[in-house]
Amino acid sequence: MRLAKRLHSAALRNRAFLGALLLFAVFYLVYHMLHPRGFSSAVLIQNTNESVAIVFVAMAQTLPVLTGGLDLSVGAVMTLTNCIASELLTGTPAEMLFGALLTLACGAAFGCVNGLIVVYGRIQPIITTLATGAVAIGLALLIRPRPGGEVDDDLSWAMTNTVFDFAETYGLAEGGEAAWLQPFAAIPVPLLIVLAVVLFIWLPFRNTQMGRTVYAVGSAEGAAYMSGLPVERAKIAAFTLAGLFAACAGLYLAIQTSSGNADVTQAGAYTLNSIAAVVLGGTSLYGGVGGAIGSLVGALILRVISFYFRILAIDPLLQPLIEGVVLLGAVSLGALRTLRVKNRLELFR
Amino acid sequence: MTASAITRAIARIREEERPVLIAAGFVLVILIIGTAYTMLTQGTAPLLSPNYLLQQLQTGAFLGICAAGMMVVILLGHIDLSIPWTLTTAAMMATAVGGEMAIPTGIAVGLAVGLFNGFGAAVLRIPSMIFTLGVDSVLRGLMVFHTGGFAPQTDATPLMRFLASGRVLGIPSAVFVWALVSVVIAVMLSRTAFGRAIYATGSREAAAYLSGIRTRLVIIGAFVCSGVCAAIAGILLAGYATQAYQGMGNIFLLPSIAAVVLGGTHILGGRGRYIGTLVGVILIVLLNSVLSMMQMPEAVRQIIYGAVIIAMLLVYGRNSKVTF
Numbered sequence: 017m018r019l020a021k022r023l024h025s026a027a028l029r030n031r032a033f034l035g036a037l038l039l040f041a042v043f044y045l046v047y048h049m050l051h052p053r054g055f056s057s058a059v060l061i062q063n064t065n066e067s068v069a070i071v072f073v074a075m076a077q078t079l080p081v082l083t084g085g086l087d088l089s090v091g092a093v094m095t096l097t098n099c100i101a102s103e104l105l106t107g108t109p110a111e112m113l114f115g116a117l118l119t120l121a122c123g124a125a126f127g128c129v130n131g132l133i134v135v136y137g138r139i140q141p142i143i144t145t146l147a148t149g150a151v152a153i154g155l156a157l158l159i160r161p162r163p164g165g166e167v168d169d170d171l172s173w174a175m176t177n178t179v180f181d182f183a184e185t186y187g188l189a190e191g192g193e194a195a196w197l198q199p200f201a202a203i204p205v206p207l208l209i210v211l212a213v214v215l216f217i218w219l220p221f222r223n224t225q226m227g228r229t230v231y232a233v234g235s236a237e238g239a240a241y242m243s244g245l246p247v248e249r250a251k252i253a254a255f256t257l258a259g260l261f262a263a264c265a266g267l268y269l270a271i272q273t274s275s276g277n278a279d280v281t282q283a284g285a286y287t288l289n290s291i292a293a294v295v296l297g298g299t300s301l302y303g304g305v306g307g308a309i310g311s312l313v314g315a316l317i318l319r320v321i322s323f324y325f326r327i328l329a330i331d332p333l334l335q336p337l338i339e340g341v342v343l344l345g346a347v348s349l350g351a352l353r354t355l356r357v358k359n360r361l362e363l364f365r
Numbered sequence: 366m367t368a369s370a371i372t373r374a375i376a377r378i379r380e381e382e383r384p385v386l387i388a389a390g391f392v393l394v395i396l397i398i399g400t401a402y403t404m405l406t407q408g409t410a411p412l413l414s415p416n417y418l419l420q421q422l423q424t425g426a427f428l429g430i431c432a433a434g435m436m437v438v439i440l441l442g443h444i445d446l447s448i449p450w451t452l453t454t455a456a457m458m459a460t461a462v463g464g465e466m467a468i469p470t471g472i473a474v475g476l477a478v479g480l481f482n483g484f485g486a487a488v489l490r491i492p493s494m495i496f497t498l499g500v501d502s503v504l505r506g507l508m509v510f511h512t513g514g515f516a517p518q519t520d521a522t523p524l525m526r527f528l529a530s531g532r533v534l535g536i537p538s539a540v541f542v543w544a545l546v547s548v549v550i551a552v553m554l555s556r557t558a559f560g561r562a563i564y565a566t567g568s569r570e571a572a573a574y575l576s577g578i579r580t581r582l583v584i585i586g587a588f589v590c591s592g593v594c595a596a597i598a599g600i601l602l603a604g605y606a607t608q609a610y611q612g613m614g615n616i617f618l619l620p621s622i623a624a625v626v627l628g629g630t631h632i633l634g635g636r637g638r639y640i641g642t643l644v645g646v647i648l649i650v651l652l653n654s655v656l657s658m659m660q661m662p663e664a665v666r667q668i669i670y671g672a673v674i675i676a677m678l679l680v681y682g683r684n685s686k687v688t689f
Contacts, residue, residue, distance in 0.1 A: 086494070088619075139678045140632045146619055147674035154667030161664070284615075288446075288498055301492040333514055337506025344499035347491050 032298030033310040039346070040313050043320040051327050057178065061204045065176050065272055067319045068206045069094065069265045073286050074293035074315035075218065075308040076261035079254040081294050084234045084303030085141030087255065089130060089149035090262045091287035095278055096156040097123045097266030102165030102276025112168060119270075120263045126152060127259015131252035141255075149287070156278035165275035175271045179203050206268070210312070213264060218308045221257060230254050234303025261308075292343050293318055317346075384629025384681045385641040391677060392648050399655035412655070423530075423537040425650035427598045427605075429643065430543055432621040433550045434594025436642045437587045439625050440554075441567045442634025443486055443493035445591040448621065450504035451478045452614030455596035456603035457508055460519040467522045468600055475596025476589055478504065483585030493588075508611070516610040521603045529604030539601055546594060551639040553590075563587060567634030623674055624649050629681070 027034060048055045073090050080087040097119050104115025126148070133144045174185040180201040182188070221227045229250035232240035241247045265286075270276055290311075291301075297314030299306025321342055325335050399412045411417050431448055438445045451474070459471030478500065485496035521529075531538045554560040562583045565573040574580045598617065603609040628645030630637025652673060656666045 133675060133679075137675070137679050139675070140626075143623075143626050143632055143678060144675065146623060147671040147678075150619075150667045150671035150674075154664045154669075154671065157662070157664035157667065161662075281615075291495060291498060295492075295495045301494060331510075333510050334506070336502060336509050340499055340502030340504075340506045344496070344503055347495050347499060348485070348489060 030298070032305075033307070033313070035349075036297050036310060036313045036317065040317045040320065043317060047320055047323055047327070050324075057202045057204075061177060061206075063319070063323065064204045064206045064210075067316055068210060068268045068272070070286065070289055070293065070319060071210055071312050071315045072213070072261050072265035072268065073290045074297070074311040075213075076258040076265070077287075077290035077294045078297075078299055078306065078308045078311040079230065079258045079261075080141055080145075081291075081299055081301060082230050082234045082303055082306060083141075083251055083254045084237065085134065085251075085254075086291070086301075087130065087145045087258050088142060088287055089126075089145040089152055090258060090290050091283035091285070092149035092152035092156070093123055093126050093259055093262035094266040094269065094286055095280075095283040096126065096152040096159075097263040098269045099156040099160040099266075099276035099278055101267045101270035102160060102167060105165075105167045105171060105270060107168075112171060116267055119267045120260060123263020123266065124256050124260040127262070128252060128256040130259065131255030134255065135248045135251050149283070153278065153280055153283060156276075160276045160278050163275055163277040163279075165270065167270055167274040169274070172271050172274045175205050175209070175268075177205060179205060179208070181205075209264075209268065213261070214309060214312070217257075217260070221253075222307065226250050226253050231304055234300075234305070236304075289318060290315075296343070296346050318343075382638075384627070385638065385644055387681050388627055388629070388641065388644045388648050388677065391673075392644065392651055395648070395651050395655050399651075399658060402655075402659055412658075419535075419537060419540070421647075421650055421654055422540045422543070424654075425646055426537075426539040426543040427602050428617055428620055428624065428650060429646040430546050430594050430598040430601070431617045432624040432642050432646050433546050433639070434591035435621045436625045436628075436630055436637065436639065437550065437554070437563065437590040438493070439622070439630055439632060440563050440634055440637055441584055441587050442632075443584065443587070444622070445482060445497050445588060445595075446494060446618065447478060447482060447497040447501040447504065448591070448595045449612070449614035449618050450501045450508065451475055451592055451595040452599035452602070452617065453609065453612065454478070454504045454508055454599070456599035456609035456613060457512065457517055459525065459600050460517060460521050460603055460609045461511075463519060463522055465522075467525060471596050471600040472593055475592040475594070475599075477592075478595075479589035479592025480585065482592065483588035486588060487581040487584035512611070514611070516608060519608070521607050521609075525600055525604030526607060527604070529601045539605070542597065542601060546597060547639065547643060550590070550594075554639055559583070559586060564635060567636075569635075620649050627674065627677055 048059075051059065053059070073094055076090045076093075077087055100122050101115065101119040104118060105112050106115070130141075130145055130148055133139060133148070134141050137144070170185050174182045178201060179197065182205050183194075183197060183201075226246070226249065229240060229245045229247065230253070232243075232245055233247055233250055237247060293314035294306070294311045295301060295314070296317050297306065297310030297312065299310055318339070321339055322335065324330070325332055330338070396412055400410045403410055403412060431452070435445060435448065455471040455474040458474050459467040462470040482493070482497050482500055485491050485500070486493040489496070527538060528542055529539050533541060554563065562573065562578045562580075563586075565576070565578055566580045566583045570580050573583075595614070599609075599614065602613055606613070624645035625637070625642050626632055626645070627648060628637065628641025628643070630641060652670065653666070656669060661669070
């Protein structure tokens with residue numbers, strides 16, 4: 017009985033997230049039922065590959081939003097790290113590993129600078145990141161004035177296919193034939209990468225004092241400060257982690273496309289989509305409520321919508337319109353509660 | 366004057382006016398640096414010629430009109446991310462209808478989008494950042510469907526072209542349109558009850574509501590201002606380019622926010638003067654123009670652009686430490 021009660025209250029607290037999960041599950045199931053060839057490993061690989069970048073960018077956006085801010089530079093940092101990675105992911109395996117780590121470090125450092133300006137410069141996050149986003153695009157253009165790059169082909173193949181292909185490429189586990197590998201052989205590597213980042217970076221961070229402070233800052237910054245929580249460090253940590261996640265997106269994009277591209281339009285589109293994904297995933301733009309896993313699901317919803325255009329005979333010209341209507345409809349659903357509020361004062365922030 | 370004397374002089378200026386004066390000072394600095402550069406390289410000072418400055422004002426008019434509308438919304442602590450496609454939709458509809466009804470049609474589009482945005486932000490209480498973002502992509506969808514993804518073949522009417530690139534008394538007529546919009550917005554903000562209600566609602570909506578201001582109508586009104594301003598900018602831009610085209614509004618969104626904030630308007634609402642926005646627009650337009658005159662590559666221009674915004678805000682845009 018008590019367990020049921022606890023489950024009920026947990027479900028109520030997370031209803032926005034559960035709603036998003038349900039929406040995604042329905043969308044994705046229907047997608048596979050409508051798919052002419054049904055569910056297959058190849059389709060899954062393609063889907064995950066196309067989702068990784070937006071998933072990471074949405075996770076990046078989540079942290080500043082949780083503190084009650086906003087990061088308009090996530091798309092630009094993704095583009096910047098994409099260009100850096102396209103220069104570094106070549107040579108011996110050790111060099112490539114070092115290049116990947118350096119790429120991630122660059123993203124984290126850029127995020128850290130964002131955080132330092134927000135905290136010590138006391139400039140609103142949205143304006144700070146609007147300006148640093150321009151700087152990131154500028155740096156990306158300096159590194160790569162023209163699209164291109166020399167990412168290692170083996171790496172590109174191994175990271176964007178199944179575990180079996182990964183093992184085969186690098187001659188691990190008897191070239192992918194080992195018996196113990198078989199249960200996992202069909203799992204796409206990008207899925208594992210996302211899972212690893214969630215399990216080894218996001219979840220541990222959320223459970224540290226710093227992670228809880230991020231939530232506290234978003235709920236009531238004054239109260240968090242008065243309770244002696246490290247408000248300033250938490251904000252810097254949030255932006256640093258945002259930079260790191262954005263760098264994950266840039267790094268993966270470089271591996272996936274084998275190139276770097278300092279595309280301003282693409283950076284802007286990713287930033288705006290990340291805000292949409294964060295909101296769809298149940299994170300409040302006022303801060304303090306939500307999480308990166310919700311944003312992950314939100315990003316997947318955005319992607320699944322675009323998958324439909326490939327299998328259904330819908331005029332591709334209708335795609336932006338349908339995406340916009342779904343986004344508007346989804347956020348409006350969350351507003352239904354405001355129509356039930358009796359005391360209007362509760363609506364004001 | 367020594368550095369400390371300057372600091373004391375700055376401290377004596379009222380806090381409200383400080384950003385405006387610093388931004389204006391920075392405009393002068395840009396002009397001086399630009400002129401020094403051209404004097405050294407070419408031995409002439411084209412930057413200071415009236416013709417050049419008028420041309421800057423003409424290109425600045427589109428951004429200036431967008432920023433005027435954006436400012437009204439930002440004063441409420443909201444934001445309007447639908448400006449790019451409101452602008453494009455208004456331009457496309459205006460050229461599609463053509464004839465005498467072109468301009469009224471464009472403005473009607475802005476009005477309708479503004480009403481819808483205001484409805485979402487004020488009545489449904491969806492954060493304006495996400496609602497206007499959704500409206501932006503719906504408008505984009507509608508226009509892509511309407512045009513088939515190509516630039517529409519319809520041309521701007523002669524009146525639109527005259528308003529954008531014609532000259533009256535030697536001054537570009539777009540500057541007159543900008544001036545008219547500026548006067549209307551400035552008077553509205555400082556001299557009317559609606560303007561005061563905007564500042565009150567932006568400072569603390571609950572208090573404004575309790576003192577009898579119908580805050581929902583105020584918010585809707587502000588979004589209508591923003592939509593109509595974007596529409597006017599779109600009509601002018603279509604006249605300037607003689608056609609409407611896909612994505613014509615994309616370059617105005619972030620600069621218009623930057624111009625409003627550089628002019629001293631607080632991004633969380635309640636504080637700011639229109640003159641500041643005007644100076645902010647001139648600053649951004651001049652900065653861009655001088656950088657391109659120096660033949661800086663796009664990459665360096667972006668970096669300087671970002672650095673200038675940060676540097677200027679570090680000087681005067683600082684918030685109190687903890688917001689309770």
